[in-house]
Amino acid sequence: MRRKGRAERRSLWEDVRDRALPLSPEEQVRPAAFLRAGAGDAATLLALRALRRAVWPLIIAGVGIAWLNNEFDAQTLSVLTNPEEYVAAFLSPLALLAVGWGLRILVSLAGLVIAAPLAQGAWVEGAQAVSRGRRLIDLAYLSAGYRSVRWSYAVQREAVARCGDLGRRLSWLETAGRVALPVAFAFLVWVALQDVGTTTPAG
Incomplete structure (x- = not known):
């Protein structure tokens, strides 16, 4: 019965997929259309992807280090949101946490900026908004x-193919970031267990 149910669900999904409206070749997504010509844009994208993968391991490890040093308390958020004290965080156990959040913001903005030239040339002639302000807003959305x-x-696969050996090395860096994420989680769990062990009163 269970196998039959799975087969029915799979058939239902295939039926829904088959009923989807077919896209013309012009409407289908081509990875190469999202990269500028040459290897420069592809290498930049791969570097940003590697940095992007490092963000959460840095943040999680930073939380663990701050926790170990009794710095992860109610003042943490104020330190990371107050511009005057943000730099001071780099001189404290919050340094790794500050680096992680800063890197997250920079990677997000950089990804938006390097995608803008592609988006700017994507509109069909005459389809753009009339006013300059609305064109800028539409450019940000696109x-x-x-x-x-x-x-x-x-x-990513298209970018790696364009960059050759450099692309493969950058791809390995991104993979290292994926591996670092569960390691950072394990470190945070270990810190939490250590904290529980030291705060639990003796029986």
Whole structure:
């Protein structure tokens, strides 16, 4: 019965997929369309992807280090949101946490900026907004969409192919970031267990 149910669900999904409206070749997504010509843009994208993968391991490890040093308390958020005290965080156990959040902001903005030239040339002639302000707003929206697609693995594969050995090395760095994430989580769990062990009163 269970196998039959799975088969029915799979058939239902295939039926829904088959009923989808077919896209013309012009409407289908081509990874190469989301990269500028040459290897420069592809290498930049791969470098940003590697940095992007490092963000959460840095943040999680930073939380663990701050926790170990009794710095992760109610003042942490104020330190990371107050511009005057943000630099001071680099001289404290919050340094790694500050680096992680700063890197997250920089990578997001950089991804948006390098996607803007592609988005700017994507509009069909005459389809753009009339006023300059609205064109800038539309450019921001479309650039964000291009940035999202550029984070996909299909575009990554195209970028690696364009960059050759450099692309493969950058891809390995991104893989290292993926491996670092569960390691950082394990470190945070270990810190939490250590804290519980030291705060639990003896029986």
